[in-house]
Amino acid sequence: MVDDLPLTPEDVEEITSILSKSSYDVLDIETARFRLRVKRAGEGFTQEWTPIGGETKEVASAVEPEVAAEQDGLLVIKPPLPGTFYRAPQPGAPPFVEVGDKVTADTVVAIIETMKLMNPVHAGVEGEIVEIIPENAEPIEATTVLMKVKPA
Structure with a gap:
């Protein structure tokens, strides 16, 4: 579904660069084809987009993480894209999940x-969640196993 976004990753990067140099916290762009909302979130930005005539979706949630089975019966969660892995929404905040936490498909981990x-x-x-593999703030690839999950 990210392919449905009528902007390239470079376009979004340029938009966030402009926003980061401004005093604004939110940028809302609406055209005949889409609506893009970029919002400052701590050190970075979050974004959501709406194709005209469609429903609002966060770009990241349109690219679901890969969930694959391991030989030991556990499932592994891989990221939807490469970048820097963060366990918490901001520095000093509690992690999204810990080992032993129960999760659903929609749980942000x-x-x-x-x-x-x-x-x-x-x-x-x-x-x-039975294992969290990368350290907080560690660079990861799209093939990195983030977490192992014992299926419900």
Whole structure:
């Protein structure tokens, strides 16, 4: 669905660059084809877009994390894109999840910062977190296993 976004990642990066140099916290752009809302969130930005005639979606939630089975019966959560892995919404805040926490498919388990945009990562599966692999603020690839989940 990200391919439905009528802007390239470079376009969004340029928009956030302009916004970061301004005193504004929110930028709301509406055209005949789409509406894009970029909002300052701590050190970075979050974004949501609406194709005209469609429903609002956060860009990051349109790109779901990969959930794959492991040989030991656990599921693994991989990020939807490369970037920097964050366990909490902001420095000093409690982590989204800890080992032993129960999650649903919609539970936000982390944030991946890519091109100064903060992209929430949803569990994509129902179960219990049994392992969190990357350290907070660690650079990760799209193939990195973020967490292991025991399915419900």
